[in-house]
Amino acid sequence: MYHSLLLASTLITLAHGQSASQAQGPPPPPEVLSTTKSGVLPVLPTGTPFAGVDTLEGAIINPGPVNPGFTGLAGTATAQSNLPAATYRADLPDTMFDPYVETVIRGSIVAVGTHSGVQFTVNLTGLPNQAQYGPFPYHIHTLSVPSDGNCTATLGHLDPTNRGEYYMCDASAPETCQVGDLAGKHGGKIMAQDSFMTSFVDPYLSTDPSSAAFFGGLGFVIHTSNTTRLTCANFEMVSGANGTSGNATSTGNVTLPSATGTPEFPGSADKNAATVGMAVAAVVFGLLL
Ligand SMILES: [Cu+2]
Incomplete structure (x- = not known):
């Protein structure tokens, strides 16, 4: 417990110390990771305890460091069905969280609950130079974007199965991916120049607020190849399950998780410690996702 508190306070200090104006450093060579899968580590960390572990295209595929509370590839997600027909939409802001690139990414991601999962439609413009970034x-990340637009405050990916970060998402076995890893499960990272559009059904996310895979109110984040967080927005409910239009800022009767104010982390105490420990490890290794 003491360690949990120590790690939590460390993370909070780190999270609050981040700001949009902070430089995040130059990107590592983009060829390190696969361009069709969505690994979460941009390069294999060389410092201990990461050295010497098995890797696939830059992602660690051997457990390596022990992270209590994580399940790795055994943490398979459960397919959802007959979801509430609610519609959520994340509209990207007019300014980039990290002005690291030369353009402003605009657009939205719309999500509708269906009988076989969540139908997502992604429409983006202003994507930066592919070769460079x-x-x-x-x-979809674990927490909401706070009112100041800090994408770092959304922490890591939505991961109700506690899969952890150390395995690359394999799109042929999407149930083993982190539930929030949309790119990894559906077509990989964006490789389009300037504009990008895609649509897919994801059976592992949910529009049911009682589900651990519920994404209403959570942050949608777009990164560069080195995981720098470029821009982000929350999924806001635009119409409810009964077909009535909601107010654009409503997310139903759900208390949104947020990194502002009193820190609040989802899941069990063990998961909290592991999540926070992972985040701290990521910061230590300069790999905050
Ligand atoms: Cu992300």
């Missing part, structure tokens, strides 16, 4: 991963 791409390809671009995109995910």
